[in-house]
Amino acid sequence: MAETAIEFVDVVKRYGDATAVDRINFSIGKGELVTFLGPSGCGKTTSLRLIAGLELPSEGQVKIAGRDVSRDPASERNVGMVFQSYALFPHMSVLDNVSYGPTIRGVSKADARDQARAILDQVGLGGLEARLPSELSGGQQQRVAVARAIVQQPDVLLFDEPLSNVDAKLRRKVRAEIRDLQQRFGLTAVYVTHDQEEALAVSDRIVVMKMGQIAQIGTPSELYEQPSSAFVADFIGDANLIEGRVAAGTFSAAHLSLPVDAADGAHTATIRPERITLAAGGAAIISSASYLGSRMEYVVQDEDLEFLVSRPISEPRLAAGDAVDLQIDPADLILVQ
């Protein structure tokens, strides 16, 4: 990995008795886009605010560009942040909003405006400089917020659920734009979302969080293909969680028995729905079949286990009540804690 841009060392954040962030460690490389992903209340926003300096850690260190900034207020860190509500200043024009940061940091008014104009052109808002934020569409406001955050060339760019105010159709487009901008400017970015699809689409790496702790860090494909826990497997994409036993190198549950490399005892294994193939005639029964346009989704009952299976539409269709055999490539079975 290249130079480290952000580092958390044993960071804890408590509010009274509640612990929002519970001793987490990670580092983010320069130019990377890292996503914090997790269920509601797991501490994503808090972690982001700890980077920004809008919260100070109760314990541990936050480092930006190698410097310990744990006790520095937000105004003394060089970060840019795009807020969920955009937080544009309603009494300032678009141009004043974007040139606000540079003027604060001592750039002359004329230069600040030039910088702002240049960035606004880059994000495709040229010509709207004189408008007030209330005179822009939601998507345009979002781009002003991004322009305002990147105009000062921050060490880190932070996004807190930037797409939650954008309607579903626009979301794909805007998230591609954000990714594009981030790469064009070579920015280090941290992105908070609770939408796993969004996280998979934009991130270099994902930090999956659970109750204030880190469940797993990895690239999208690592997390999808080698989840380290049932929680991660279940949170990212769909997963079948199978409780079974390992004896003499064989994992068995219901009618399955697959070779694995693990010690004897009870284990949980996961398998993705699209990794299971179905062959007609077997011990398992299809209990429901749903047509989803691009694929078929079956729920298959095998003794006391229920499997979710997803098959391309091009395969012969099966119906509820059909007897099937579940076929699994041992390589696709992942044992988790």
Place this chain on the structure above:
Amino acid sequence: MTLKLTSDRAGIAWLGLLALSLVAFPWYKGAPIWQGPAASALSEGMSGHGWLWPLIAIVVALGAATFTRKWQQSNIALWLTLGAMFLYLWQGFAVGLRGPSQAWVGGVFEAAADGQTGLGWGGFLAGAALVGLLSDLIASRGFCRGERFASFCITAIVAALTAFVFFPILKLGLAAFVDTDGNLALGTFWARITAPDLWGLNCLVGGGRCGVVINTVILGVLSATLATLLGLALALLVNRTDFRMKRALRAISILPIITPPFVVGVAIILLFGRTGLVTSGVADLLDVRPGRWVYGLPGILIAQVLAFAPVTFLVLLSTLEAINPTLEEAARTLGAKSMKTFRSVTWPLLRPGLAAAFLLAFIESLADFGNPIVLGGGYEVLSIKIFFAVVGARYDLGNAATLAMILLALTLIAFWLQMRWMGNKSYVTVTGKSDAGLASPLPGVLKIGVFAVVLPWVIFTLAVYIIIVTGGFVTDVGRWDLTPTFQHIVTAFRFEFEDGLQLYGSAWDSMMTTLWVAALAAPLTTLIGILTAWLVARQDFAGRRAFEFGTMLSFAIPGTVVGVSYVAAFNVPPVDITGTAAILIICFVFRNMPVGMRAGLAALAQIDRSMEEASQTMGAGGLTTLRRVVLPLIKPAVFTALVYSFVTAMTAVSAVIFLVSARHNMATAYIMGRVEAGEYALAIAYSAVLMIVMIVCVVVIQGIVGTRKLGRRKELQGKGQVPEPAE
């Protein structure tokens, strides 16, 4: 050690200021500022004032501590600073005006026998620097998320509130336990507090007069009851009938705020006094001897009800508006008659509002000074008695303090009840209108009742204000001599141009002082009020609730009590500022700042705090954020605070009356003098001029503050989807 971070520089700067204040400015008051070092703490210390040495020494130690690494986060720096604060206070209190306050101090320092005067520039700056230094040290430990500006504001406001609100009250409380020679005397206290002229019940049982506490409570209860009823009638009229002059009523309800004190009392005397218009009219008609009935409880009651009805009206109007009409509709669809609906649905919902209005009026009645002094006759209330205990011939601070403590206790009980009823809601901001359904009209009987109450009030208000408007410009309104004249205005405000402008009128001095004091106090009050609101709304710091409560508490203290407490606290070292304009300004600032705070809180609640956070992440400190982002968005609140504090500074009387001096006389005190001398026309003329000046000033303030501009869709949440609030 590097000085790269602004954080390091802030601490050093405070320390530098502290050092300067000790060596380069006159430590005591009286010495002109250009005497500088020669009168500084250092020189005073060397010329015998040895009790200054510990402070100087600890500051030197602090200077040495800065050479250690990360000194701002070290415990040593914090303890040294706290120690310096303690020694700063100690040097002020250890030696009084006429000698040491404790025997051992006199033993150690010979010069202590000569006493010391109050603090001057050096002393003041040292206090400020210590507060700044402390705020800086706690900020670097993470207080206020490390924001120095916020940390400084909190520390400074807490220090100021302590010095100018709690310290005087504490001092006053202590004065209640001390006899005239300054010795602790519990017996005297007991004698004072159980005095029969406080608690006597003779007016209720048998004949005679009641004690002053009983009088005060009776007046408060009656006045609050009547004012609440009148307010209710007005609110029902506006909200539940097709009466369409809402605006006019709201305008009238502002009048008492800009009406100088005494003048309503004077108008009432001119109407109902022994030679009053109404009295003599009625006497002629019925052929009875005109009486003095208006002096005493009846007169004060009339004046107070007139003055407090607007407040109760506003409270009850917002309560009525907040009642969801669907509830009443539901009752009616269930078959209830309109009277029954009113009794079973509307009335219970109104009750909390009624209680709140009652308590508010009760508190105001307790604090009222202007009306009882003009109309009281022999009817004594606490505020008056306190005044005469300090200002009258028999100066008795101990007695005044005891009475003030009783008044304060009564007020705080009412205040506490009111807080419990209303929670933290401010009655002016509650306009929770529901959009569904129409409020049910008033039952016929009640409607007649409402008009029967409101109509006399309208006539009476008109009569009073006609007298106020015309009384100053006719020869003698009291004797029905209506020859127009400018004679009174000339007496008060004569000026000529000979070698420039010459002011001859007898009122010019007080007018100028009043304008100056108001013009200085208003921006300061607003600044502190809005800052406090911002801190309470936006900063999570330990003790935030206590902080908010403390500021509100300072609002609850009756003006008379504030007045005596300032007399008790600020005519001796270390802060000896009686007789200056500063004490007037300070008094106004801390009395009125809670209003600015309330206005600010209401405005800030509508503004998403992420805008401020965005500003911070872009590198703006608290001050810049406040100036460039927050203030432009809460302009209406700034305007409210400015106008309120300006107008109150011009019309306040209860606290001010204790603090004026020959050099710094205020308009209200001057008017009171004229009223006491029976020069009613002059008093009225001056009041009319004051009102005009106030209106002009409000317009000017409006021009300076300006309005905020938010574009087509007014929105404050930082995103576009917020609909415009329904008018």
